Amino acid sequence: MVSSATPKTRLLLVDDEARLTELLKMELEVEGYEVDVAADGAAGLIQARTEPSPDLIVLDWNLPDFSGVDICQRIRSSSITTPILMLTGHDDVADRVTALDAGVDDYLVKPFSIEELMARLRAMQRRASTFSAATGEGQHPEMLQVGDLVMNTSTRDVSRSGQMIQLSVKEYELLNFLMRGQGKVLERAEIMRGVWGENFYGDDNLLDVYIRYLRQKVESTDRPALIHTVRGVGFILREERQEQTS
Template sequence: MSTKKGSILVVEDEEKIARVLELELEYEGYKVTKVIDGLEALEAYRTGSWDLILLDVMLPGLSGIELLRRIRKNDLHTPVILLTAKSSVEDKVSGLDLGANDYITKPFQIEELLARIRAALRIKRTEEEHPQNENDDLLRFADLSINQKSREVIRGDGESIDLTPREYDLLVYLMVNKRQVLSRDQILEAVWGYDFFGDTNVVDVYIRYVRKKIDLPHLPSLIHTVRGVGYVMKDSK
């Protein structure tokens, strides 16, 4: 019998999708409970213990967004990944503003969803093992540090790295979400704003700018491309 990787609450009212998710996640070694409406999900959340929640936005009884709002009132730590329709920009915005860790649009590839689940669970484990002081304004990853009060960026023992405001915001977003694969759309919405009307190619351009400044020739790369998905900040090991 395989060791369970963690418990996942699947909240999805489309029976076929819910069943596929249940089978795939159980095959991967997760313990899965699936529910089909928001009120049932709220009860399951309150009475169970969950390592991660997969939450459809459009639900009968209680919407996914309202359910997320209630979860985040007292629980800031359980990862929540939203399942959204492709056109539901407002739901994505509301969900991220309310504290969703990630979202994936339907229809999605199961491999991508599994990767996002693994990333969210890794971040949760890291935070549990190395809790941060909420009042600490210093972001650190590998040999890169950012002082959010002074906006000073330093790599290794070197001098301060000069970044434009947009480059700085992009780097902070990557740092805050380190080891999490971020899509171009997520980066665009977080750094440029939800009302930005432009191509996601702008993300690639600014990633290149930031890489040129922080990934110095004699140092390992910290910003990595995930082909077909987006970018992730991680060490090169």
């Protein structure tokens, strides 16, 4: 069998279902992953924060002590950017948004096949490498600005007219992508690939949900619109005075 991961790829599996965990650990190790297991959220959080941190995290939504969403939020609050795949029985848009807002990179609805799990993990690794290369220090300016909207990519601070704006992980990544393409019409598929990954399996209605969230946070009645819809194509980030498409 051809391995889909190098032996150095460390994966943390956080799940309290013993039989499933045993099966997944065996399959992942066959594929070349080095697997650590945690049976509850607290243990998973400790292992996620322990150096060296894992390269990937597979996290169940339903845990005996905390929810996977809670654990993901705590991991992200520790400035840990390790890609996280959530295993869940929830499949409606609201739950997917909740997971993505918490900092999850992808989710997989139970029951699932081992082949699909492996494909999701490979896709997350590719996306993490691509996003890191695209936003790495020394390759792009630390400060991005469109009008009075400013993003510091080193601190992940975002402000408009000097007022700080609090963004979720996915809102930040979407705004970052739009700001790097400012003045250019970005197609929906292009945005989805850039923010959610080339092989993201979710509904692209999530893009509309997050565009709405961003507009609510960076625009208001006393501020010119910056995020404009290009009907049938996608979106463009630009100052309103640049008359193009609305």
